[in-house]
Amino acid sequence: MVTESPGVTSYDTRLLDRAATLRSDAELMEEYARRLRATAATLGDCPAAPEWSRPTLEQQAAACITAAQQLRTAAAALLAHVRAGD
Numbered sequence: 001m002v003t004e005s006p007g008v009t010s011y012d013t014r015l016l017d018r019a020a021t022l023r024s025d026a027e028l029m030e031e032y033a034r035r036l037r038a039t040a041a042t043l044g045d046c047p048a049a050p051e052w053s054r055p056t057l058e059q060q061a062a063a064c065i066t067a068a069q070q071l072r073t074a075a076a077a078l079l080a081h082v083r084a085g086d
Contacts, residue, residue: 009085012082012085015078015081015082016078016079016082018078019074019075019076019078019079019082020075022071022072022074022075022078023071023072023075025071026067026068026069026071026072026075027068029064029065029067029068029071030064030065030068032061032064033061033062033064033065033068034061036057036058036060036061036064037057037058037061039057040053040054040057040058040061043057
């Protein structure tokens with residue numbers, strides 16, 4: 001939630017809201033990574049699963065973690081930008 005303070009413009013408020021959304025999206029990406037890894041583990045115990053499934057799911061999970069880190073970096077950059085305007 002964004003609170004009103006002197007010197008905060010509507011533009012700043014939108015940037016703060018977008019930073020919060022980016023952080024929320026990062027959490028979602030981490031959840032997707034967890035789900036992908038759980039699926040990979042489940043398929044790893046299944047003899048009928050194709051050999052490529054586990055490594056592919058693990059690669060996708062790693063990509064989700066990378067995306068989460070990048071989203072957090074973008075959120076931090078937006079926050080720094082807003083603070084620099086103070």
